Amino acid sequence: MNEFLRGEKLYGDDFSLQQLEEFYKEEQDAYFDLFIEGKYKPFRNNDILHKIYGFDYLIKNLKMFNKVLGFGSADGRELLPIINKIKNLTIVESSEKYFENDKSYKYIKATISGVLSFPDNQFDLIVSFATLHHIANVSKVISEFYRCLRPGAYCLIKEPIISMGDWRSPRKGCTKNERGIPINIFDKIIADCGFEVKRRNFHEFPLISKLWVNYNIQVFNSLFFMYIDKILSKLFSFNTKYHRTKIFEKFGPCYVFYVLQKPLKS
Numbered sequence: 354m355n356e357f358l359r360g361e362k363l364y365g366d367d368f369s370l371q372q373l374e375e376f377y378k379e380e381q382d383a384y385f386d387l388f389i390e391g392k393y394k395p396f397r398n399n400d401i402l403h404k405i406y407g408f409d410y411l412i413k414n415l416k417m418f419n420k421v422l423g424f425g426s427a428d429g430r431e432l433l434p435i436i437n438k439i440k441n442l443t444i445v446e447s448s449e450k451y452f453e454n455d456k457s458y459k460y461i462k463a464t465i466s467g468v469l470s471f472p473d474n475q476f477d478l479i480v481s482f483a484t485l486h487h488i489a490n491v492s493k494v495i496s497e498f499y500r501c502l503r504p505g506a507y508c509l510i511k512e513p514i515i516s517m518g519d520w521r522s523p524r525k526g527c528t529k530n531e532r533g534i535p536i537n538i539f540d541k542i543i544a545d546c547g548f549e550v551k552r553r554n555f556h557e558f559p560l561i562s563k564l565w566v567n568y569n570i571q572v573f574n575s576l577f578f579m580y581i582d583k584i585l586s587k588l589f590s591f592n593t594k595y596h597r598t599k600i601f602e603k604f605g606p607c608y609v610f611y612v613l614q615k616p617l618k619s
Contacts, residue, residue, distance in 0.1 A: 354521065358516060358519070358595070358596040359595065359596065360516075360535030360537065360538070360594075360595030360596065361535075362538070363491060363492075363534060363535065363538050364520070364532055365488075365489030365490060365491070365530070365532075366489065366490055366491055366492050366493075367490075368489045368490060370465075370466075372489070373465050373466065373467075373489050373490060374465050376488075376489040376530055377447065377463075377465045377489070379528075379529050379530055380447065380487045380488070380528055380529070380530055380531070381447035381448055381463075382447070382448045382450060383487070383528035383529060383531075384427075384448070384487065384528060385427075385448045385450045385451070387526070387528060397565055397571060397573060397574075398571045398573070398574040399431065399482070399573045399574060400433070400434050400574050401573060401574045401575060401576060401579055402556065402573040402574070402579060402610075403431060403434060403482065403509075403511075404434050405579060405583075406511075406552065406554050406556065406610040406612070407480075407509040407511075407552075407610060407612055408434050408435050408509075410551065410552060410612050411435070411478065411507055411509075411612075412435070412438070414507075415477065415478075415507070416438065417438050417439075417440065418435070418438055418439050418440065418477040418478045419440050419441060419477050420440070420441050420443070420475060420476045420477055420478075421439045421441065421442050421443070421476060421477060421478045421479075421480070422442075422443050422444075422445065422469075422471075422475075422476045422478070422479045422480070422501065423442060423443070423444040423445070423458075423480050423481075424444075424445050424479060424480065424481040424484055424494075424498070425445065425446060425447075425463075425481060425482070425483075425484025425485075425487070426444045426445075426446070426480065426482070426484075427444075427446065427448075427451050428451055429442065429444055429458050431480070431482050432480060441459075442457075442458050442459070443458070443459045443460075443461060444458050444459070444460050444461070445460075445461045445462075445463050445469065446460060446461075446462070446463060447462070447463040449462065466490075466493070467488065467490045467493040467494045467497060468493075468497060469494075469497040469498075469500075469501050471501045472501075473500055473501065474501070474502070474503040474504065475501050475502075475503065476501055476502050476503065476506060477502075477503065477506050477507075478506060478507050478508070478509070479498050479501065479502060479506075479507075479508045479509070480508075480509045481498070481508070481509070481510050481511075481512075482509070482510075482511045483511055483512060483513070484512075485510065485512050485534065486512050486513055486517070486531050486532055486533050486534060487528060487530070487531050489530075491534060491542065492542045492545075492546075495510075495542050495543065495546055496546050498546075499546040499547055499548060499615055502615040503615070504615055504616065504617045504618065505614065505615065505616075505617045506614070506615050507551075507612065507613065507614050507615075508548065508611075508612075508613040508614075508615070509610075509611070509612060509613075510610070510611045510613065511608060511609070511610045511611075512533065512534050512539070512608065512609060513533035513534070513557075513607055513608050514533050514534060514535065514536045514539065514555075514593060514595070514606070514607065514608060514609050515533045515594075515595060515596070515597055515607050516532055516533055516595050516596040516597070517531060517532055517533050519596075520532045533595070533607075535593075535595045536593045536609060537593075539609065543611065543613060547615070547616065548613040548614065548615065549613065549614045549615075549616055550611060550612075550613060551612040551613065551614050552610070552611065552612035553609065553610075553611055553612075554583075554586075554609070554610045555586040555587070555590050555593075555606035555608065555609055555610075556579075556582055556583065556586050556606055556608050556609075556610060557573075557582065557586070557606060557607040557608040558582050558585040558586050558589065558605075558606055558607070559603050559604070559605075559607060560585070561578060561581060561582040561585065562607065564578070585606075586606035589604050589605045589606060590605070590606060591605075592604060592605030592606075593605060593606075
């Protein structure tokens with residue numbers, strides 16, 4: 354496991370079908386069971402974070418979105434800031450417990466293989482916020498994002514870039530298998546798929562996120578706290594160590610937010 358904890362390889366990305374099935378089974382309802390059913394702190398509001406790092410850029414470049422895919426978007430609330438600009442929204446989810454939430458959204462069951470059940474060049478926008486770290490074969494899923502986007506369309510991805518602890522043992526507030534994606538591997542997967550990176554921002558500095566964890570302050574829905582987080586994350590952007598065990602190693606941003614575009618000629 355050392356090569357995974359050092360961030361040299363992404364755990365799960367080369368799994369066999371049997372391993373994928375086991376991983377999928379353990380994760381498919383795990384997030385819902387942890388947070389929606391109230392075992393841990395309820396959903397935090399990230400509207401300002403998503404707006405600053407992603408949605409504002411999109412709105413400047415595209416006024417309306419005919420077809421949008423929310424990958425792992427649960428009940429769809431993360432898309433509320435742009436919902437009046439979306440004509441058709443499809444949500445891919447592993448947990449069927451979300452499927453009855455809103456009949457105006459079309460829900461599709463996620464596949465074990467990571468293959469998306471859509472033709473090529475279908476969507477104007479794909480959004481995936483903190484979902485990929487619950488999935489084994491990340492590179493396959495991102496390649497599917499690329500395939501399903503029409504040329505010139507956008508993809509927003511937000512994910513942790515730290516290990517989130519040693520996933521071989523139970524961790525408070527985490528599902529069994531979730532782990533972050535090392536930034537060097539993340540960048541390579543995105544480049545290999547053919548995406549153009551329009552924006553790449555680090556965020557979620559530990560001292561800021563602790564205000565939410567310890568005091569339930571909605572720091573990522575506050576311009577004030579987001580500004581402080583942005584400064585600290587930039588100042589400590591040199592620290593992208595994956596498995597952080599020492600105090601000084603933890604002074605670095607924990608998440609990355611990508612704005613990606615599929616080239617017009619692909």
